[in-house]
Amino acid sequence: MSLFTRNVQRFCLFLVVVLPLVGLNWTVAKADEARQLVIRGSERTAGVVYKLWYISDGRYPISRDRMAELNESLIDLSIQELDNRYNTAIQTPPSNEVGEVVVSLKEGAYYIREVSERNWKYAPLVINFPFDNRSAENVVTVKKWPDNGSVLLTKWGFDDKNESNPRLLDEVEFQLYRVGDLKPLRFNHQGQLSTDINDNTTLTTDDNGQIYVQNLPSGDYYFKEVKAHLGYILLNDNISVKVNGTNIVKVIAKNYKKTPPPPPSYPKRPPLPSTGETKLIIGGLGVILIVLALYGTYRSKKK
Structure with a gap:
């Protein structure tokens, strides 16, 4: 076999063995x-x-x-x-x-x-x-999360049902629920709706008596009061809120002062019972008065 023939065979073997490997490497690179x-x-x-x-x-x-x-x-x-x-x-x-x-x-x-x-x-x-x-x-x-709605809750306190002496109440605690959910929503310290389990479910009114929450998708919600201001009655009725679009929904919540308890009443002291001893005392006083009167008359005649 001539040298030329052997070289041709070696080249063909190179094509048969090496080229598939090159193609495989290229395919792997494409896959990666x-x-x-x-x-x-x-x-x-x-x-x-x-x-x-x-x-x-x-x-x-x-x-x-x-x-x-x-x-x-x-x-x-x-x-x-x-x-x-x-x-x-x-x-x-x-x-x-x-x-x-x-x-x-x-x-x-x-x-x-x-x-x-x-x-x-x-x-x-x-x-x-x-x-x-x-x-x-x-x-x-x-894409950027679409701008959602916000809710501004303002908490007022009154002395009575006539709503006398209004004042804004701080330190009132609420939870906000989406209608149909069993768990309250979570919010970060900026009032943004959050899915982080470390964020709080309790919302507290500030010095202006307000709570402001943001990034609420359109839907039906309600506030539940969980802690009232000191001296005020806890609000038992939930406060419904409907969020639609990007508007700020404003709601007002009212509390009334607790009615002070009536002063304690003490039972009246019963009158002394009418007994024979009382009659004897009165009779004795009468006898004494008669004796004194007779003695006075006697002295007057003697003089």
Whole structure:
């Protein structure tokens, strides 16, 4: 076999063995690239942090109706409750100066929520990942949570039902419920609706007798008073509130002073009973008076 023939055989062997390996490496690289998810904020805000929970539960991809259903059911859960429900979660680094962050994910369905500490947030959403197995890059754009409604409650106190001597009451505690829910809503220190389990469910009137809560989606709510101002009667009736759009709903709550207890009454002392001893005393006094009168008459005649 000539040297030329042997070289041709070696070259063909190279093509048969090496080229498939190159193609396999290229395919793996494409697959790895396809597992990169880009989260892009519509407001191009830097420093935004997201958390993604793997929610596939054996079903992937999930339908659009199922996505909407999951998003609605998960929106009220706290971060801690989501962590307890789903074992796999990933927190992203802060977004860059153009509002983007890249995260590597395995195939499946995910729930994405912003976990940054800000006055406004991007709306959470459920996605299938990857969107398209043929795509090298998957980009999801998160949009600013729509502006929701606010409620301003003012607490007045009165001396009586005639509403005399009005005053604003501080240190009155309420809880706010969404109609149909068994648990009160949570709010952060800025009065923003929160899903963080560390935030408080109790709202307290300030020095102006007011409570101001924000970021309430449209719907029906009610305030429940849980602690009254000192000296006032606890309000037993819930205060209904209807939030619609971005308006500030103003409500007034009233308390009345407790009625002071009546002064203690003591029983009257019964009169002394009429007995024979009393008659004897009166008779004795009469005899004494008669004797004194006779003695006076006797002395007068003697003189």
